[in-house]
Amino acid sequence: MLPIPKSPPLLFLLTLVLTLLQDIAITVLPEPQHVRAVYQSITANPQPPAHRVLIDCSTIDPSTSRHVAKMMADAGQGAFVDAPMSGGVVGATAATLTFMLGAPSALVPRVEPALLLMGRKVLHCGAQGAGLSAKLANNYLLALNNIATAEAMNLGMRWGLDPATLAGVINVSTGRCWPSEVNNPVKGVVNTAAASRNYRGGFGISLMKKDLGLAMVAAKEAGAKMALAETAFAVYDDAEKRPDCSGRDFSVVYRYLDGKEPQD
Template sequence: MMSALRRSLPRIPSVWKPVRSQQTWTPIRHFSGSPIPRASWGFVGLGQMGYPMARNLRAKIPATDSMTIYDINESATSQFVEEANGAGAGASVTIAKSLQDVSRDSDTVITMLPQPKHVQAVYEEFIAGGLDNTTPRLFIDCSTIDVKTSLEVGSAIRVLGHDFVDAPVSGGVVGATAATLTFMLGASNAVVGKAQPILEKMGKRVIHMGEPGTGIVGKLANNYLLAMNNLATAEAMNFGIKLGLDAKTLASLINCSTGKCWPSEVNNPVPGVIEGAPSSRGYQGGFGVSLMAKDLKLAIAAAELADAKLVLAEPAQKLYEGAEAHDDCKGRDFSVVYKYLQVADK
């Protein structure tokens, strides 16, 4: 499927001209008065996920290294620098004035962005800045976007002599904070060894899914299943409770039976069933319902590329989008679909 998709990609704009292929990958090293080498790191996107990921990365790279950060939210970058300074020892952190500063000043660049359009725009800026092709760089995109955009961006970077991998994550804000994320890596065998040690500084597991683009496919397949499990759990709990069952008793039954799943056991959508779950905190925190609606849309688009039928996708997408648009549900954790089942009936 990947090879067929690559053949269908639009031709790369003329501004992205190929260069002679590089035989080896060597990080850019900067030297001061001492013989200690310094590697430079770039991180773009300090949102709910990106911020703790960047913080964990800084904590695990040598103090002799440097880190350049960028986000349109200036308060996030300022807070990051203040926190880094307060933490004492560690890599020095600089706020980039532009995206082009990040790509020019970094050996390795990590991006964590909300939407495909943001990824496209950021990498266009990187390329427009004139990437130095004498020393190959490594670009790691951890965003959850569509397969086609990821392949287009990756092709544009690689044709300039640099490496690009897709490495979306699973584990949410909790995993990002605790550095226990799972990364689904789409990369050629030659690049896996470069990317994996870096990702392990921000997470617990790195699963090489295959060639570029397959990391995105793995993430979307997982989130499609999660969306269905969450919705099915909400519906099962809803009708069981309405027919007189105690919520905790029903959840206990499900979690020792064949219906057990992550939404029933860890992120139960019924308030009061799981202490600390978003549903028990007014559906605050967690994985936003708008993000799940987005991921469902991306999964549907990915399935269409391979002519794979998703029977449950359309009704589920409508339900998540309905919850996202409802005043009592928007901006909440995706388990809020349980609440939406109540308010939508009124």
């Protein structure tokens, strides 16, 4: 996997490497504009390798991904597919990532082995762009569940419930979700959760806000009504501005909501 460029010279180097690769190239870039810039530069290559597959694992909006795919196809530079990933730093280190693949079915046998070198699962979601659509739909739900879990835990604790008891009830009932069971926002409920290490590590609040924003853009393009999107985005945006929340795991919204601290 090629590194994210941090400066113009490295951006040029990444473009040069991608231009010369003969079979499969994989990119992971921060924002849509970075993906456009890198692949636009590649189109200047006068002799592109035949049958090259370009796999982009960035989390960007599906429309930008489709635009880049068309640009590369029109320039004869290879097939561009999207494969955003889930699993974070821990998954990348352990090679247990899950990839959501958007690609023609005929390309799956070529793409899947390359991705399985870095992960455990490749979920083919449909045509090019479908991987990103699936990723953003999932992360939109995650963003809402995270806030709702923080509110529910705070509410129950202010009613006098023990946080571990409350989480135990939720996790065998209809409120069960990943933020309640795996990444509970209350310190001590889940020892491996970010809340138990002062919200350090994990999935940064800035990344959650970015993905939520991308989902909102894609929803507007699709004509999908999102009743809770703007409210949730405002929560993450405001929380990120607080010094005691900025740079922390996205479950830190519990702190932003003035969540009750458990008694030792």
